[in-house]
Amino acid sequence: MSEEAYEQTEMAPESELEQYAARTRRSLILRLQDWQDQKSWDEFYRTYWRLIYAVAIKAGLKEHEAWDVVQETVLTIAKQSRKGLYNPEKGSFKSWLWNITRWRINDQFRNRKKEAGILQADPETGYDPVDEIPYSGSESFDKIWEREWQSNIMKAAIERVKMKVSPRQFQIFDYNVLRGIRAGEVRRTLGVSIAQVYLAKHRVGSILRKEVDFIRSQGEHKK
Secondary structure, X not given: OOHHHHHOOOOOOHHHHHHHHHHHHHHHHHHXXXXXXXXXXXXXXXXXXXXXXXXXXXXXXXXXXXXXXXHXXXXXXXXXXXXXXXXXXXXXXXXXXXXXXXXXXXXXXXXXXXXXXXXXXXXXXXXXXXXXXXXXXOOOHHHHHHHHHHHHHHHHHHHHHHOOOOHHHHHHHHHHHHOOOOHHHHHHHHOOOHXXXXXXXXXXXXXXXXXXXXXXHHHHOOO
């Protein structure tokens, strides 16, 4: 895949992504139904599904394969966390998540090759030559992961904010801050007072900054 092709990689429209994400989330919850802390894993999924999906698509996977990567990555993280396999002294959570995402992406390419009868693992050694994402562009996938990570921070933070403020307050904040519509126009469009506009801007903005800081610190923290 050339760098130009990478830049032109298309994902589904946002509304379709949200629908697929909701279905994947429901399926994932069923697979984690015997776990005690479903709420935390639901929050984890909401925070990172876009990141995992975007990188899987840009690796060259089809949509259904990318959603499988999302689900299998979250399940792997959950299982390894349950066993205490993550050691922050060996690297950041962001690096750990990237390694697992990359393994699950490679799994999809292995499955694709094997189902097509193109490639089989050595029956004696178990060696499978498909161990790298088939990407030949000038930009490494480590760099792509970093770029998608930074892009995901704000999107994930906004999703977390939506669960902590009223729909009305978020709508005001969305119009005024995220869409850049002036306070007077927001007042007329939504039928609210100027005071409500400034209150939402301050309150929701404060929560958003905290969520951005939280996601960034959780991903990049090392002991």
